Structure formats: structure tokens, C-alpha cells
Amino acid sequence: MSSRYRQFEHLLHLASRQCDGTIGADELQELERLVAASPPARQAYLDYVFLHADLAWTDAALEGSLAEPSAEEPCGEARLAPCPPTSTATPSRQSASTWLGQVVVACLVLAIGVGWWSLNAPLMSRRPLLAETVAQLVEAESVEWVDRRGTIRVGAKLGLGTLRVHRGTARIRFRNGTIIDLGEEAALRIESAMSVRLIHGSASADVPPEAIGFRIETPAASVIDLGTRFTAHVGDSGQTEVRVLEGKVELQERRRLPRYYLSFDNTSGPAVDHFGGLRGKIIAGARRVPGLIGRGAVHFDNSKTSEVNLGNGFNSSTTPSGFVTTTGITVEALIRPDWTGAGRTTGERFDYDEIFRVEDGEYRILLSFQNDDHEIPTRPPIAKGPSLAFGLHLDGHGYSELEIPLDGKEGRPTLADLKDGSAHHVVATYDSREGVKRLYIDGVVRQEYRVEPGTLIISGGKANAVIGNNEKRVNEAFQGVIDEFAFYDFALSPEEVARHHESVASGTNYFGRPLEELIAEARQHRRQQLTTGNSAVWEEPRP
Amino acid sequence: MSMARSDERVSAERDDYEEFLQYFSKSHRALFAYIMVFVHQQTDAEEIFQEASLILWKEFGTFRRDAPFLPWAKGVCFNQIRRYRRKRGREKLWFSGELMDELAREELAREDVLVQRKAALDVCLRKLPDRDRRILDLFYGARKSAQQIAEEIECSVHTVYKALQRVRRSLYECIDRRLATEES
Numbered sequence: 133m134s135s136r137y138r139q140f141e142h143l144l145h146l147a148s149r150q151c152d153g154t155i156g157a158d159e160l161q162e163l164e165r166l167v168a169a170s171p172p173a174r175q176a177y178l179d180y181v182f183l184h185a186d187l188a189w190t191d192a193a194l195e196g197s198l199a200e201p202s203a204e205e206p207c208g209e210a211r212l213a214p215c216p217p218t219s220t221a222t223p224s225r226q227s228a229s230t231w232l233g234q235v236v237v238a239c240l241v242l243a244i245g246v247g248w249w250s251l252n253a254p255l256m257s258r259r260p261l262l263a264e265t266v267a268q269l270v271e272a273e274s275v276e277w278v279d280r281r282g283t284i285r286v287g288a289k290l291g292l293g294t295l296r297v298h299r300g301t302a303r304i305r306f307r308n309g310t311i312i313d314l315g316e317e318a319a320l321r322i323e324s325a326m327s328v329r330l331i332h333g334s335a336s337a338d339v340p341p342e343a344i345g346f347r348i349e350t351p352a353a354s355v356i357d358l359g360t361r362f363t364a365h366v367g368d369s370g371q372t373e374v375r376v377l378e379g380k381v382e383l384q385e386r387r388r389l390p391r392y393y394l395s396f397d398n399t400s401g402p403a404v405d406h407f408g409g410l411r412g413k414i415i416a417g418a419r420r421v422p423g424l425i426g427r428g429a430v431h432f433d434n435s436k437t438s439e440v441n442l443g444n445g446f447n448s449s450t451t452p453s454g455f456v457t458t459t460g461i462t463v464e465a466l467i468r469p470d471w472t473g474a475g476r477t478t479g480e481r482f483d484y485d486e487i488f489r490v491e492d493g494e495y496r497i498l499l500s501f502q503n504d505d506h507e508i509p510t511r512p513p514i515a516k517g518p519s520l521a522f523g524l525h526l527d528g529h530g531y532s533e534l535e536i537p538l539d540g541k542e543g544r545p546t547l548a549d550l551k552d553g554s555a556h557h558v559v560a561t562y563d564s565r566e567g568v569k570r571l572y573i574d575g576v577v578r579q580e581y582r583v584e585p586g587t588l589i590i591s592g593g594k595a596n597a598v599i600g601n602n603e604k605r606v607n608e609a610f611q612g613v614i615d616e617f618a619f620y621d622f623a624l625s626p627e628e629v630a631r632h633h634e635s636v637a638s639g640t641n642y643f644g645r646p647l648e649e650l651i652a653e654a655r656q657h658r659r660q661q662l663t664t665g666n667s668a669v670w671e672e673p674r675p
Numbered sequence: 676m677s678m679a680r681s682d683e684r685v686s687a688e689r690d691d692y693e694e695f696l697q698y699f700s701k702s703h704r705a706l707f708a709y710i711m712v713f714v715h716q717q718t719d720a721e722e723i724f725q726e727a728s729l730i731l732w733k734e735f736g737t738f739r740r741d742a743p744f745l746p747w748a749k750g751v752c753f754n755q756i757r758r759y760r761r762k763r764g765r766e767k768l769w770f771s772g773e774l775m776d777e778l779a780r781e782e783l784a785r786e787d788v789l790v791q792r793k794a795a796l797d798v799c800l801r802k803l804p805d806r807d808r809r810i811l812d813l814f815y816g817a818r819k820s821a822q823q824i825a826e827e828i829e830c831s832v833h834t835v836y837k838a839l840q841r842v843r844r845s846l847y848e849c850i851d852r853r854l855a856t857e858e859s
Contacts, residue, residue, distance in 0.1 A: 137848050144847070148840045151715050152821070160768045168774055174781050175788075178712065182789050183847055185711030186796055187815045188720070505729075 140176040143167065147177055151184040265289035266325040267306040275300035278319075292456065292592045294321040294527070297333070308343035310357075312336070321458045323349070323592070329458050331588070334365040336377075351459070352670040354384040358661075370672030376662045385658035388628070388673050390464075390618040392442070394599070395647060396420065396428040403430070403440055406651050412440040418600060421613060424466045424555035425636055426647075429615035432600040434470075434485070438609045439601035440617075444490075444594065455490050455497065455619065456592035459564040461524065462620035463488050463499045464629075465599075466555050466636055469612040471501045473518035473538070473547045484608040487558065488617065491603050492593030494531045498523040499560045500608070501547075502535065510535045511581050518547045520578075522560035522571050527588045534560075534569045536578040544578055555615070557633045563623035564588050570626070575633025577626055616641060625675040695735045698744040703728070708789075709749050712782060713756045713775060717818065719767070727755040746783065753779050791857075792850050799849035807842045814839060 137144060146163040149155040155163070167177045267290040277284065278296035290304060296319045303313050307325065314320055318333030327347040328335075339346045339357040348355040351370030355362070360379025366372050374383060392408040399420065403412035414420070414430060417438025421431040432438045445454030471485040485501040502521045510521070511532045519535040526532070540546040550556050550573075559572040567585040570577050596603050599617050600610040616636070624632070632642035643650055662668055706727065710720045731751055738747055760769055770778070782789070800808070813824045814835075821835040828835075 135848055136851055137844055144844070145840070148843060151843075152836055152839060153716050154836065155768060157768060160770070164770050164774055167770075168777070171781070174778060175785060178778065178782055178785060178789070179792060179850075180843070180847060181712045181715065182708060182792060183796065183843060183850070184715065185708035185720075186793055187811060187843075187846075188707075188711055188717050 136176060140166075140173060143173060143177060144180050147180045151181065265291050265307075267304045267312075267322060269302060270305045270311075271301075271303035273301045275302050290322060292322050292324070294319065294331075294458065294588060294590075296320075306343070306346075308346070309340040310343045310346050311338040313338075321588070323456045323458070324454065330364055330366050330372075331459060332366050332368075334363060336363045337361065349386075351386070351672040353386055356382045356384060358382060362662075371669060372672070373667060373669045374662060375667035376664055378664050380661060380663050383660045383662065383668060383670060385670070386673055387654060387657055388620075388622065388624075388675060389650070389654050390462075390620050392445070392617075392619040394440070394442075394617045395423075395426050395641065396430050396615055396617075397423060397426040397647070399428060405442070406647060407654055408445065410442050410445060412442050412599065415439050415441060417609065424468060424613060424615040425639065425641055426615070429466075429613050430600065431613050432610040434609050434611035436605050436607060436609060437601075439603075439605075440599040440614075441603070442597040442599065444596050454592070455597045457621040458588050458591075460562060460620070460622035461497070461589060461591075462559060462561045462618070462622065462624045463497070463522070464557075464559045464616070464618040464620070464624070464632065464642065465499070465614055466557055466616040467550075467612060467614050468553070468555050469501065469547075469550055469610070471518075471547065471551070471611055473501065473503050482608075484602070485610045485612075486598070486600060486602050486608045487610060487614060488597070488599055488619075489602045489608075490591070490593075490595050490597045492591065492595045495525045495591050495593055496523055496531065496595075497591055498533075499558065502533075512579075515539065520558060520571060520573065522569065524560075524562055524569065525590045526562075526583055527590050529583055529587065534571055534579055534581050536571050536573065543576075545573055555613075555636065557636055559624065559629050559632070561623040561629070562589060566623075570623075572626075572629050572633075575630045575637075577629075618642065628675050695732055698738075698748075699728070699731065702745050702748055705745060706748055706752050709782065710752055710756060712778065713753075713770075714759070717815075719759070719763075723752070723755050723759050726759075727752045730755065745786075749779075749783070788854075791854060795850040795853040796846060798853060799846050802849065803842070803845070807838075807845070810835070810838050811842060 143163065143166040146155060146159050146166070149159060150163060167173055269284050269286055269288045269290060272284065272286050275284075276298040278298045284295075284302075295302065295304070295314065297314045297316060299316055301313060301315055303311060305311050312320070312328065313336040315334040315336075318335055319331040320333075320335055321329040321331060323329050326343070326345060327349060329349040335348065337346070337348060337357065338361045339359065341359050344357060344359050346357045348364050350364060350366050350372040352366075352372035353374070355364055355372075355374055358380040360381055361377040362379075362381050363375050363377065364372060374381065390407050392405045392410055394403050394405050394410075394412055396403050398404045401411075403414055405412065415437055417433045417435035418430050418440055419433075420428050423429040430440055465487055467487060469485065472483070474483060483503040487499045487501070489498040489500065490496055491498075499522055500520075501518065503518045505516065510519075511534065514535050514537045518538045520538065521533045521535040523531060523533040536544060538545060538547040538550065540549070557572070557574050560570070561572075562569045564587055565585060567583040567587045568580055569582075570580045572578060597619075600614055602608040631644075635642050635644040638644075641647055660668055707720060707724050710723050710727070711717070714720050714723060731748055734751065738744065756775075757772075760775075769775070800811075803811075810824065813819045813827070814821070819827070821832045821839075824830075824835045825832045
């Protein structure tokens with residue numbers, strides 16, 4: 133029997149061209165005639181365009197099935213073979229205006245689209261965020277996954293995401309050969325091809341020589357493999373126990389210091405990140421000016437290209453996780469804004485000035501001034517008008533924004549207060565242990581939002597982190613001065629933020645100590661090497 | 676210290692919003708797919724979806740709670756599609772209004788089948804060879820243009836379109852086969 137596709141082959145060929153946007157006027161006329169001809173023709177057509185529509189929103193359907201490029205396979209006309217990427221350019225099938233629309237859609241939908249995801253995300257917390265997979269589930273012994281209705285099939289390819297075992301055991305193998313065994317009640321986040329974060333429970337690692345340097349981050353320490361087999365266990369209090377079965381590992385103390393910190397005090401070349409080794413490219417429209425603190429800062433002129441581009445951080449040898457964070461985050465900056473905040477009053481639907489943004493779609497992280505129609509729901513809801521916003525994606529809650537209305541009410545500053553010519557200290561934090569997002573201005577919590585304790589952050593992707601702009605360059609550049617930018621993979625406490633504010637108010641950096649001293653201290657943090665048969669227990673650092 | 680407004684209006688809005696989330700989270704994917712049926716291009720669909728989502732929220736007060744949400748929401752979306760067509764009619768190629776109305780009716784009648792086809796699609800996707808998944812991921816997932824994909828994989832644009840057509844056909848036939856097997 134002839135297939136339905138064959139029966140309507142010409143119609144569906146034209147439908148395919150329509151879906152791809154390549155159909156001509158005559159062809160469309162022909163397609164209309166064919167579709168209108170009979171109910172079966174309309175059904176065949178609808179089924180085809182629905183397939184196209186489903187594929188357009190089927191990240192979860194494709195989840196775990198991302199193909200890995202096989203560089204040896206040649207391209208040809210007859211069949212399409214995956215070849216090594218020749219370009220890392222960001223997708224540009226969208227115009228800036230529609231991209232902006234997409235952001236709004238994504239924010240609205242993903243802020244409230246949790247139900248769909250929870251039904252369709254059997255593999256990991258969300259679709260792998262890295263374009264390429266970095267690991268594979270190779271064994272699963274009677275495993276039950278936490279909060280997931282589906283199961284992860286053995287052989288599933290894994291990108292960036294969180295695995296939570298409830299019962300049973302699971303084994304994953306990285307492309308570099310590293311094998312990780314997860315025990316019951318283990319929660320582990322794959323943060324890059326060379327690092328994972330053990331949030332809770334036990335994991336055993338068997339790391340081959342070619343993957344020396346593989347890291348397991350825990351709340352208490354970075355466990356760096358030096359060619360070995362070892363186990364790590366993280367308890368409820370964040371305490372970490374490491375036992376070496378064979379070979380050697382190094383434990384490095386985790387400090388309550390930024391992952392990345394740019395003081396902008398170096399006067400030439402890229403902006404230097406003092407802790408993570410990033411180099412921030414200062415791009416046209418942004419220029420060095422005298423510091424709000426220290427020697428230098430950066431002025432942004434609100435032009436489309438003005439930004440300090442930090443890259444995505446994945447190439448950094450010291451912090452291979454880039455801007456991915458799971459259990460906590462702090463974004464901190466000193467600013468002197470000149471944002472007009474006119475927003476809707478000038479007929480624009482959006483008026484944003486970005487302080488910091490990593491535009492990873494629904495997994496974006498942002499700290500920005502905003503004045504819009506609140507088409508993206510804020511949590512908690514606030515009145516329309518100029519605001520300072522902190523956007524973050526939380527597992528099970530989707531992307532949402534916490535916003536401080538700059539309305540002068542209830543002790544909040546107005547925009548005019550922030551434009552008084554002085555430097556102002558802005559901080560955004562999220563702490564998964566408490567499940568609380570906070571926004572601070574000048575050392576004081578001005579807005580907060582709570583979710584259930586233990587809720588993890590979902591972040592990461594291909595986008596570059598940008599200070600003073602949105603990487604997509606859609607007229608969201610900052611106007612004014614930004615200084616002392618810091619990014620942490622944990623939440624500063626209210627007391628720490630207050631101390632940082634006191635420090636900058638008295639003219640020093642956040643830590644009230646010479647930067648050189650801090651850098652030296654960070655490099656000399658406590659280290660301990662463990663060899664076969666040895667173990668150690670480290671406590672999580674407290675504020 | 677929370678500085679959320681505590682007046683009753685905000686509280687009521689929040690309750691409404693939570694209820695809206697309940698409905699919308701179950702339907703938004705179907706609504707986006709519905710829009711795609713008429714406009715085909717993701718960027719256009721997103722623009723319409725954005726507007727429609729907001730109108731759904733704004734008009735949520737008029738939604739009768741004893742009626743199903745999806746048909747009501749599709750009606751809102753279809754109005755937005757018509758509005759978009761009027762606005763962008765000259766820039767794009769469209770079916771006639773009569774055929775669009777007919778397809779909208781047909782789509783509603785075919786809703787159950789389309790749900791089954793979606794479920795079958797998930798299964799069929801898992802059976803695709805890696806190279807076919809890759810092109811779908813580049814086009815639909817990474818949202819690259821055919822030109823960009825062609826550059827990336829060093830093939831002609833024509834080859835990319837042919838490959839997309841071939842993969843969609845393969846999925847279409849796989850879905851048909853699965854549903855036929857289930858029925859028999």
C-alpha cells in the first residue's frame with residue numbers, strides 16, 4: 133500500500149518549502165489549491181505543518197539525542213554528514229526586534245512553563261545546555277531519579293545538567309574517559325567537560341591519565357584529580373569527606389571570594405579578572421575612566437556596541453565552570469548610572485540598561501535597569517515603572533525576575549536618587565540552601581523572593597558574559613560607569629553585603645584590604661594532597 | 676525584609692496569576708504549535724505568541740472557568756494571527772483568509788490526533804540516526820539558518836534544505852506507521 137506521504141507527495145513537498153520559508157508565490161497558489169481540494173489533503177497538510185511546529189518547540193524531544201560530530205565523515209550532496217564546526221557565530225536567523233520578542237516570550241513562558249517541562253524532561257533537569265554532549269549514562273542499576281517521571285535510558289548522552297539519584301546507582305562516563313559512579317541520594321551537576329559539582333551524597337571517580345585535572349567541586353573544597361580513583365561524600369551541612377582509593381588528589385580550600393573580579397584598575401589592554409583569569413574585552417562605546425574605587429572603571433555610552441565582553445569562561449583553567457552556577461550566586465557591582473529610565477513614556481516598549489547579562493535564553497542571568505510593560509511577570513509582582521531587575525532560572529520555577537521598583541516608596545530609592553552623581557553598590561544573590569533571592573542597593577536588602585529551600589539554579593550555555601550590555605546588542609547598553617564587578621558561585625550573606633558596602637563607602641574595595649593581598653591569599657589557599665588509602669574531612673566555609 | 680506590596684489588589688492579582696499559570700503551563704506548547712501551523716516561521720510565531728500570551732493573561736478574567744482553556748486560548752491566538760496577517764500581509768506569502776479559517780476548524784476537530792502524533796514523534800525522534808538529529812538540532816534547536824548550517828557543515832544551502840525535507844519526511848512516515856500499528 134502506498135504511504136500517505138507518497139499519496140500527497142507534491143503537496144507535502146510544497147508544504148516543506150513553506151515551512152522553510154522558500155516557497156514562491158506561484159507555488160503557494162498551487163499549495164492552496166491542493167490543500168483546499170479535500171479533507172484528507174487538509175489533514176495531510178496539517179499533520180506536516182504540525183510536525184514542523186513540534187520540532188520548533190521540541191528541545192526536550194531532542195534531549196539526550198544530540199549527535200556528536202564525527203569529523204572524519206565527509207560532506208556531500210547525497211547525504212548530509214556532520215562536520216567539525218567552522219564557525220562559533222551565534223544564531224542570527226532572527227532580527228534584533230524579533231529576538232527581543234523571543235526574550236519576552238521565553239521569559240513569560242519559561243517563568244510559567246514549568247508544568248510542561250516537568251512532564252517532558254525525563255533525562256536531566258533540563259535539556260543539555262552545552263551544544264555538545266560531554267558524558268553518557270553507561271549503567272543504571274535499579275535507579276530511581278528524584279522528581280522525574282521518566283527514566284534516563286542507558287546510553288543517553290548528557291550535556292550540562294543535574295542528575296539526582298533517589299535509589300539505586302548510576303554510572304556516567306565522560307568523553308575524556310572519566311567515570312563517575314553515583315550512589316543513593318546523590319545530586320551531581322555536570323558543569324563542564326572537566327568538572328562536576330557534587331551537591332549532596334556520594335560519588336566515586338575513576339579518572340584516566342588523559343583527564344588529570346578533572347575537578348569535583350563540593351561546598352567545602354575543590355577536589356582535583358592527579359590521576360586516581362577516589363570517593364567524595366557531601367553531607368547535609370556541606371561537610372565533604374574525600375577518600376583516595378588509588379593514586380593522588382589535591383583538595384583546595386573553597387574561599388568566600390569571587391570566582392571572577394574585575395576592578396578595572398589596569399590601565400591598558402583587556403580588563404583583568406583578578407581571580408578567574410578572564411580577560412574582558414573593552415569594546416567600542418566603552419572606555420576607561422577614573423575609578424569609582426581604585427584607579428580605573430569603565431564608562432558605557434549606551435551605544436549598541438559598548439560592552440566589556442568576558443567570554444563564557446569555559447576556557448579558563450582555574451575556573452572551568454565559567455558562569456555556570458548551581459547552588460548559589462552573587463553578582464556585585466559599583467555603578468554610577470545615567471539611565472534615562474524613560475521606557476514606556478517615550479513610546480518604547482522596553483527600556484533596559486544592562487549592568488551584567490549572560491544571554492543563555494531561558495537560562496540567562498541578568499542584573500539590569502528595566503522599564504517595560506511587565507510583559508515578563510516579576511516575582512513578586514510589582515507596579516510598573518523603572519526598576520532594578522535580577523533575572524535567574526530556578527529549577528522547577530523557570531526563569532523569573534526579582535525587581536526593585538525605583539519609586540521612592542517604603543524606603544526604596546528613586547532613579548533620581550541613584551543618579552545623584554555618587555557611586556552606588558548593587559548586589560543580587562540567590563542561595564539555594566535557603567531558597568531566597570535578594571536584591572540590595574547600598575548594602576540594604578530592598579527586595580526578596582522565596583522558593584522552597586534546596587531549589588537549584590539552572591544556568592549555562594554558549595553565550596558570553598557581558599558587562600554593560602546584552603551580547604545580542606539590542607539597544608540595551610548601559611549608560612554610565614561600572615566598577616568593581618564581581619561574580620561569585622555562592623550567595624553573599626546580608627551581613628557580608630553590608631560590610632562590602634561599608635568598605636566601598638570608605639573608599640576601599642569590597643573586602644577592605646589591598647587587592648594584591650587578596651590575590652596572594654587566594655593563590656595560597658589551603659591545599660592538601662591525599663594519596664592511596666588516605667582520607668580527609670573538610671567543612672564548608674561560613675560567612 | 677520583603678518589600679512586596681501587601682495590598683489586596685496585588686494579592687488578588689497574584690492568585691489570578693497562579694491560576695493562569697496552571698492553565699497556561701499546560702497549554703503553551705500546544706498554542707505555539709497552533710500558531711506555527713499558520714505562520715510557519717519561528718520568528719513570526721514567536722512575535723504572535725508573545726502578543727497572544729499577554730492578551731491571554733490580560734483577558735484571563737473573561738475566561739469561563741467551566742469551559743476548556745485550550746479552545747478559548749486558540750481563539751485568542753487565531754485573532755492575533757489574523758491581526759499579524761493584516762500588519763505583515765504584504766511582506767509575506769499567506770493562504771487566503773477562507774483557507775485559514777477552514778484549517779482552523781479542521782485543526783480543532785483534529786486535536787486528539789495531533790496529540791497522538793506528538794507522542795509518536797517523541798518515539799520517532801529517538802530512532803533517528805545521529806546525523807539527522809544533528810541537522811534538526813542545528814535548525815530547530817540552535818535556530819541556525821540554512822545558510823549558517825551550510826557554512827558550518829560545509830555543504831550547499833540546497834543540501835541543507837533537502838536534508839531537512841528528508842528528515843521531516845522520515846519522521847512523518849514513522850509517525851504514520853506507529854499510529855497505523857496502534858490502530859490495527
